[in-house]
Amino acid sequence: MKSYRKELWFETSKRREFINITGEVAACLENSGINEGIVLVNAMHITASVFINDDEAGLHHDFEVWLERLAPEKPYDMYKHNGYEDNADAHLKRTVMGREVVVAVTGGKLDLGPWEQIFYGEFDGKRRKRVLVKIIGD
Amino acid sequence: MKSYRKELWFETSKRREFINITGEVAACLENSGINEGIVLVNAMHITASVFINDDEAGLHHDFEVWLERLAPEKPYDMYKHNGYEDNADAHLKRTVMGREVVVAVTGGKLDLGPWEQIFYGEFDGKRRKRVLVKIIGD
Amino acid sequence: MKSYRKELWFETSKRREFINITGEVAACLENSGINEGIVLVNAMHITASVFINDDEAGLHHDFEVWLERLAPEKPYDMYKHNGYEDNADAHLKRTVMGREVVVAVTGGKLDLGPWEQIFYGEFDGKRRKRVLVKIIGD
Numbered sequence: 277m278k279s280y281r282k283e284l285w286f287e288t289s290k291r292r293e294f295i296n297i298t299g300e301v302a303a304c305l306e307n308s309g310i311n312e313g314i315v316l317v318n319a320m321h322i323t324a325s326v327f328i329n330d331d332e333a334g335l336h337h338d339f340e341v342w343l344e345r346l347a348p349e350k351p352y353d354m355y356k357h358n359g360y361e362d363n364a365d366a367h368l369k370r371t372v373m374g375r376e377v378v379v380a381v382t383g384g385k386l387d388l389g390p391w392e393q394i395f396y397g398e399f400d401g402k403r404r405k406r407v408l409v410k411i412i413g414d
Numbered sequence: 415m416k417s418y419r420k421e422l423w424f425e426t427s428k429r430r431e432f433i434n435i436t437g438e439v440a441a442c443l444e445n446s447g448i449n450e451g452i453v454l455v456n457a458m459h460i461t462a463s464v465f466i467n468d469d470e471a472g473l474h475h476d477f478e479v480w481l482e483r484l485a486p487e488k489p490y491d492m493y494k495h496n497g498y499e500d501n502a503d504a505h506l507k508r509t510v511m512g513r514e515v516v517v518a519v520t521g522g523k524l525d526l527g528p529w530e531q532i533f534y535g536e537f538d539g540k541r542r543k544r545v546l547v548k549i550i551g552d
Numbered sequence: 553m554k555s556y557r558k559e560l561w562f563e564t565s566k567r568r569e570f571i572n573i574t575g576e577v578a579a580c581l582e583n584s585g586i587n588e589g590i591v592l593v594n595a596m597h598i599t600a601s602v603f604i605n606d607d608e609a610g611l612h613h614d615f616e617v618w619l620e621r622l623a624p625e626k627p628y629d630m631y632k633h634n635g636y637e638d639n640a641d642a643h644l645k646r647t648v649m650g651r652e653v654v655v656a657v658t659g660g661k662l663d664l665g666p667w668e669q670i671f672y673g674e675f676d677g678k679r680r681k682r683v684l685v686k687i688i689g690d
Binding site: 339392 | 415417419452454456457458459460484485493494495496497502505506509510512513514516544546548550
């Protein structure tokens with residue numbers, strides 16, 4: 277069994293942002309030389325997400341509005357976590373969107389459906405944060 | 415390391431539907447000849463889900479009501495994604511339910527708890543859509 | 553490829569409780585002798601969760617309040633599942649929090665970010681329930 281590991285680093289200019297990382301994950305897979313197996317892609321921070329959905333700006337706007345309705349950023353003092361922090365909402369939003377995705381590797385390629393794109397979801401940005409790409413297989 | 419891949423196809427008669435696919439996934443595992451490893455089961459479409467829960471009709475009704483409360487289908491024009499589409503709610507509902515499950519393989523069997531059943535969750539049906547089953551192990 | 557399997561058992565004194573299981577999962581990994589691969593940690597019950605977040609009491613309080621808002625425990629008869637049961641809300645809460653996590657194994661260690669901790673999330677406790685730890689790799 278072969279394995280491959282790489283960290284992808286991000287620093288967004290806004291508190292919340294979605295970044296398409298499909299190309300970066302595909303490049304990791306190519307570098308790994310693995311043909312059959314799985315790729316795990318996970319946020320290494322607990323106020324960020326890795327998820328799969330459509331790369332469509334309207335939908336991303338809808339996600340923003342929806343997540344703000346489910347877990348509003350403000351008022352900050354509605355959350356006990358926000359004693360020294362102001363990011364409790366980011367922990368909740370990332371929970372809805374998910375920490376990780378596992379993608380099949382088939383014939384040396386990411387085995388994704390026609391519209392599946394992998395995103396980094398930042399909910400407490402403006403600082404350097406990481407995503408882990410771990411590939412195992414043959 | 416061995417690997418196995420199969421696509422399961424679905425075309426539901428309703429917009430939203432839950433289908434128990436545990437038997438189909440177990441058949442894939444049997445065909446794979448893999449004894450120890452993991453099974454990845456994921457929706458290949460971004461308006462559908464694969465999740466694990468109870469096969470109980472009352473609960474499935476509760477999921478439907480709950481998901482409609484969290485991410486209503488209508489009015490369609492509340493979502494920016496719905497310019498040419500009417501399925502923004504399906505992207506959100508699938509996000510709550512999850513894209514994928516990873517199940518352990520032990521002794522050639524799906525290593526599930528007593529009530530765990532694997533479901534395909536369709537949120538924008540009436541068209542042919544796919545689930546990927548990928549198994550790796552020995 | 554090596555594999556390792558262990559069940560972790562829990563019986564909480566309250567209906568809902570979060571338990572940090574990072575140390576127990578790390579002990580499994582050490583016992584497995586696996587250096588490179590992945591760990592799957594999943595609830596074997598459909599009213600419980602395994603998730604990764606911060607070990608911070610204020611945040612855990614926020615999760616409790618938030619999950620009660622998204623999927624209230626009562627009134628019990630608002631859920632069809634609650635004919636013979638009273639735990640429909642637990643199925644929904646666990647869906648939000650997730651069934652499983654997949655964690656990379658690198659150099660014989662859990663490859664977690666700085667604040668990532670693995671939790672068992674109980675939503676219908678006061679009974680014996682299980683988590684599965686499955687590790688594959690070399």
